[in-house]
Amino acid sequence: WLQYVRCDGLPDPRIVTELNTFLHLWQQNKVADDNELDKKFIEVLPILEMLENILNNARQYTPRQISNYDEVRLALRAQLASAIEMASYSLLRNIEKNLVSESTKVSTYKREFKGMRLNIWVAIKWPTKKPRPVEHEPDPVELSFPSMKVSVKLPKIIDGSCVCVRAARSQIDLLSELSHSFALKFDMPKRYEDLFSFNVKELIESQRLKKLQDEARSKFYREVRERVRELENIIKTNIYLQNIKEKEELDVLNMAEAPYVSPPRVCIATECGKSFEHNLT
Known part of the structure; x- marks a missing residue:
């Protein structure tokens, strides 16, 4: 409705045929100065913004509709980049x-x-001036x-x-999508998951990891205490022996610390990073 009442003569971004007509007329336009570039920026940026919103919330569209929207979006961006080049060339002509x-x-x-x-x-x-016998380095x-x-x-x-x-x-990036690494090899999992659901799952997973880390840490110190008591009993029962190895081991155990483990949120972030890298390779 907002698009209808705007009545600005621009195509409806939801109708691909209107966008194609707009793009064709733009390509046939021979005017390519900076004033025309300013006009096209005013017209095209809102269209591109709406197309980006459509593609970011594409669950209500069919794969063919998404492909058509993306194709015309890329064509508009390419034509806008060409318009910048032509306007720059036009400025340098005079x-x-x-x-x-x-x-x-x-x-x-x-x-x-x-x-x-x-x-x-x-x-x-x-x-060009008459060259000097010895030209100095510019x-x-x-x-x-x-x-x-x-x-x-x-x-x-x-x-x-x-x-x-x-x-x-x-304001918009006209170059990144031309690179080979821009397109993902695999579709990103959980692309349409909302922030609240993600935070809830992250909290549950961090609590689970923290419980596992606490259990592993408690098990480590419990085994250390049991070994310390065992060594102390050996030393007490063999008072006439030097027990050098046992005493050295006892000193090491008294200074022992549980192996370092990254905090739960860091572990989750690392796993998410590895999962994202999988989509790039």
Whole structure:
């Protein structure tokens, strides 16, 4: 109902056909400047957010519907990443108009969109001077983006007299899903388990582990006490012998401590980590 009364001309994220039409029209659009990028961020971010919510609560949908939602979500993200690339290229096509000249050799661009902050640093190449007989080693170029609190030092191998550096910080991650390790080999167990049920099970399991650890610790000290009494009786009954081995063993037992065992919650966290690693391999 909220989507219906919004009436903003955007597609309903729950209807895949509308999303495909929106994506097709976007791909046919030839305008690719920063103003168009700002418009697309305003339009696409709410759609992607709703698609993420649908996929995170996918029990009410069929596997085919989930696959369709995920496919169109990835297509929208890829198109948004392409729009960022094209807008950056469009800005560099006309440096004098789109960028601010910091000096005769450097121009910059910075703008904050809804969900992204974009900064561009460009070194303007001047006419080539007559080369010196002995060229000195160039100093590395250092630049900073104060609005993003980021500083960069370029390697000496990069020609700092003709280079462009782009820094972008996006609200959504457009790169991780392209990596080979992003997709899990196996489906995560208990994916849809709510937090309350998880905490209850964790409490029951931690109490069970604590009981087992207490029993093991009590058994250890009980065996130590029995062995100490046995050695003391041996020493008392053989007062005319030195009983060197027995006394050494008795000293060790008097200083004995139960083997260290991790707290129950640490054990549970370790097992959960191992289980999650199994889904990655």
